[in-house]
Amino acid sequence: MITYLTRTATGYSHLREKKVCQDYSACYHDEERTIVTACDGHGGATYVRSDRGSKYASDAVIRAFGALERSAFYRYTKKEICNKLRLQILCEWNARVERDIYEKRFTKAEISRLDEEQVFRLKQNPVKAYGTTLQGAMIFANKVLCATLGDGGAFLLRKGVLYPIGGEDDETVANLTYSMSQEDAYEHLQVGIFDFSDIDGVLLCTDGVINPYQCLGNFQERFAKPVCLKLQTGQHREIADFIDEMGCKIGIGDDVSLALAMKSGVSLRGYRS
Amino acid sequence: MENKDRTLGEGIARQELQLIFIIDNSGSMEGEKIGAVNNAIRDVMSMMPEVQEDTADATIKISALKFSDEAKWVYSEPQTVNEFKWKDLKSEGGTNLSSAYDELAKWLCKKEKGGKMPDIGGVAPILILMTDGMPTSYDWENHLAILKHKGWFKVALKYALAIGIDTDEAMDVLRKFTGNPETVLKVYTAEALRKVIKVIAVTASKVKSNSASAGYGGALGASNNDVAKNEIAEKLDDIQDVEW
Numbered sequence: 001m002i003t004y005l006t007r008t009a010t011g012y013s014h015l016r017e018k019k020v021c022q023d024y025s026a027c028y029h030d031e032e033r034t035i036v037t038a039c040d041g042h043g044g045a046t047y048v049r050s051d052r053g054s055k056y057a058s059d060a061v062i063r064a065f066g067a068l069e070r071s072a073f074y075r076y077t078k079k080e081i082c083n084k085l086r087l088q089i090l091c092e093w094n095a096r097v098e099r100d101i102y103e104k105r106f107t108k109a110e111i112s113r114l115d116e117e118q119v120f121r122l123k124q125n126p127v128k129a130y131g132t133t134l135q136g137a138m139i140f141a142n143k144v145l146c147a148t149l150g151d152g153g154a155f156l157l158r159k160g161v162l163y164p165i166g167g168e169d170d171e172t173v174a175n176l177t178y179s180m181s182q183e184d185a186y187e188h189l190q191v192g193i194f195d196f197s198d199i200d201g202v203l204l205c206t207d208g209v210i211n212p213y214q215c216l217g218n219f220q221e222r223f224a225k226p227v228c229l230k231l232q233t234g235q236h237r238e239i240a241d242f243i244d245e246m247g248c249k250i251g252i253g254d255d256v257s258l259a260l261a262m263k264s265g266v267s268l269r270g271y272r273s
Numbered sequence: 274m275e276n277k278d279r280t281l282g283e284g285i286a287r288q289e290l291q292l293i294f295i296i297d298n299s300g301s302m303e304g305e306k307i308g309a310v311n312n313a314i315r316d317v318m319s320m321m322p323e324v325q326e327d328t329a330d331a332t333i334k335i336s337a338l339k340f341s342d343e344a345k346w347v348y349s350e351p352q353t354v355n356e357f358k359w360k361d362l363k364s365e366g367g368t369n370l371s372s373a374y375d376e377l378a379k380w381l382c383k384k385e386k387g388g389k390m391p392d393i394g395g396v397a398p399i400l401i402l403m404t405d406g407m408p409t410s411y412d413w414e415n416h417l418a419i420l421k422h423k424g425w426f427k428v429a430l431k432y433a434l435a436i437g438i439d440t441d442e443a444m445d446v447l448r449k450f451t452g453n454p455e456t457v458l459k460v461y462t463a464e465a466l467r468k469v470i471k472v473i474a475v476t477a478s479k480v481k482s483n484s485a486s487a488g489y490g491g492a493l494g495a496s497n498n499d500v501a502k503n504e505i506a507e508k509l510d511d512i513q514d515v516e517w
Contacts, residue, residue: 013330211394212285215384219393222284230281242281252288252394253330 002034002139003231004261007240009247011208011254014043022047022132023206023255024054028062033140036259037061040152040206042131042179043254046118048110052100053130057180060092061136061147070141082191089134089147090189093180097130131181134189135204139261142196149189151177153210153219157200157228157262160270162220166190177207201228201262208254209246225271231260232268287332290396291351291389292478293380294337295373297404302364306405306436309463311361313470320471321354324478331396333478336380336389340373341366346380351389370408370446374416381425390425397428397498399477401470402450405436407443417449430498432473432505435459436466456502458515465515472508477501 010021022041027034037058041050064085072081106126111119122129133150148154148166155162178188203224213219230239239258247256296310314337325333334351338344339362348357381398382388390398410416420426433447435457447457460466480501509515 207394211288214286214289214394215392218284223281226281238281245282246285250282250285 001264002029002261003264004029004034004036004259005231005236005239006036006038006257006259007243008038008255008257009244011247011251011256012249013253014255015248016253020051021255022050022054023208023257024051024058025257025259026058026062027259027261028066033066033138034261035062035065035136035138036202036204036261037134037136038152038204038206038257038259039135040133040150040208040255040257042133042177044131045113046122047129047131048106048114048122049100049129050131053097053132053180056093056096056100056130057089057132057134058136059096060089061134063092064088065136065138065140065145065147068138068140068145073141073143078193082193085145085147085191086186086189089136089191090180090186093134094127097127097181100130101126128181131179133177133206134180135206135259137202137204137259137261139196139202144194144196144199144202145191146194146202147189147191149178149180149185152206153204155203155224156194157203157224158198158270159200159267160220160225160228160272162203162216162224164216165192196263200266201260203228204259206255206257208251208256209243209258211254212246212250212252221273225273227258227260228262229268229271231262232264232266232271288330288394288396289334289351289391290331290478291334291336291398292474293377293398293400294335294474295377295400295402296337296339296362297341297368297406298339298362298364299341299368299406299409300365301368301406302436304364305463306466307362307364309436309466310403310470311359312463313467315359316467317471317474318354318357318359320475321357321478324475325354327479338373338376338380340369340376342369344369344372344376346376367409368404368406369410370404370413371410371416374413374420377426378416378420378423381420381423381429388425397430398425399474399501400426400429400431401473402431402433402447403436403466403470404433404447405438407440408446413446414449428498430477430501431456432477433457434466434469437461455506458509460515465512468512469509469515472512473505476505476508480504 006025006027008023008025025038027036039054039057041054135154136147138145146165154165335357336351337347383392431451
């Protein structure tokens with residue numbers, strides 16, 4: 001049995017500037033699989049449709065992961081499955097974005113804050129307007145499948161310890177990150193498959209959640225452990241309220257998204273201080 | 274052993290913005306030049322508490338690296354605007370820019386790797402290099418190449434102030450540091466130097482700390498540095514004896 005939660009809240013800088021929330025999180029659950037996502041649309045001036053970009057990234061993960069069949073694990077190697085999923089996620093996302101660009105031309109209001117050069121560049125490459133990161137995970141067939149691109153966090157949970165998914169990259173410092181809208185997004189999108197029997201669950205978040213903690217140890221002790229404890233003890237409301245508060249009051253001003261999925265009834269020993 | 278649940282909301286801090294001065298205090302800076310640098314930094318520091326008060330988005334931290342025969346940090350850790358107390362630099366020795374680049378490269382690593390930058394998040398730092406001549410360390414380009422590989426250096430807002438420099442060769446050293454000729458400024462008088470340092474340090478800190486959270490994130494290559502550069506350029510127009 002899986003217990004799960006997703007929550008997104010608007011950051012106070014977006015509230016202050018009357019901007020829409022650019023994060024998006026979602027979940028899908030049926031009798032055989034649980035999928036959770038947390039995606040972060042970029043905040044830079046030219047990313048005028050990044051709120052839609054993050055939603056489409058979330059949809060792309062759910063569609064690609066949702067279409068995976070159990071038999072795939074017998075027919076293909078892990079590497080082949082990962083490569084197919086990377087391609088499917090990117091194709092799904094690009095198809096949604098291109099349809100959106102075709103159906104809904106950029107309005108004057110959308111480009112009103114851009115200078116001439118930015119408008120020119122956006123017209124040359126409209127996909128850029130939808131720039132977003134992507135974090136997604138599926139618990140299925142006693143496995144955890146994870147997809148990650150860009151900053152934020154994707155972690156496996158085991159006995160109260162966080163295990164980051166994806167390689168560390170010194171290039172992605174400050175607010176700069178890899179993006180679904182980059183031409184070489186395929187190179188940066190990582191998909192991994194892990195055995196669920198050794199793992200308690202998976203935690204995904206956008207950088208608005210993780211950055212205020214400044215280092216991984218602090219994030220694990222002060223955020224991940226108490227949140228997992230609350231999830232296991234049914235305190236979903238408290239987690240949601242805290243995420244809301246982090247967005248509008250105590251965080252760094254950025255939008256915040258959390259997605260968490262865990263086995264029900266895991267030992268809580270490692271999650272206590 | 275303690276066995277209690279932690280409360281959510283502990284351990285949260287604001288983003289950190291570092292303002293780093295890299296100051297040549299070699300023998301050739303003696304007299305008016307080093308005096309102007311000392312005065313300028315004291316001026317800047319008198320204004321920084323106000324800049325900090327005006328922003329809720331980031332904590333501004335100040336650092337200074339002096340270099341002559343060797344490079345040395347004035348404080349071993351970045352200091353808040355209230356902690357940083359400027360002690361006047363004296364000038365002596367050569368211009369070992371290689372040593373300065375080495376120290377900067379170590380500083381601009383994540384804390385978990387022995388540096389001074391946050392492991393997660395953080396705001397691209399502001400680097401202001403001030404010098405009056407050619408480096409006396411012949412291999413400075415090799416050391417700059419190593420520095421340029423650091424992610425935090427790549428995203429930094431970089432300015433270089435050429436104090437009374439006239440040769441193209443010496444200007445090239447500074448252009449290679451910033452990677453942009455528009456952020457290398459020739460300064461001819463002590464008064465202009467004082468004003469320029471103040472404009473860059475204060476304006477860049479204001480712009481970057483106020484847009485530290487959600488306003489300017491994006492794919493690699495995009496940042497709020499351009500906004501800061503444009504504001505600085507406008508203000509520099511009013512200062513005489515500066516050329517860029």
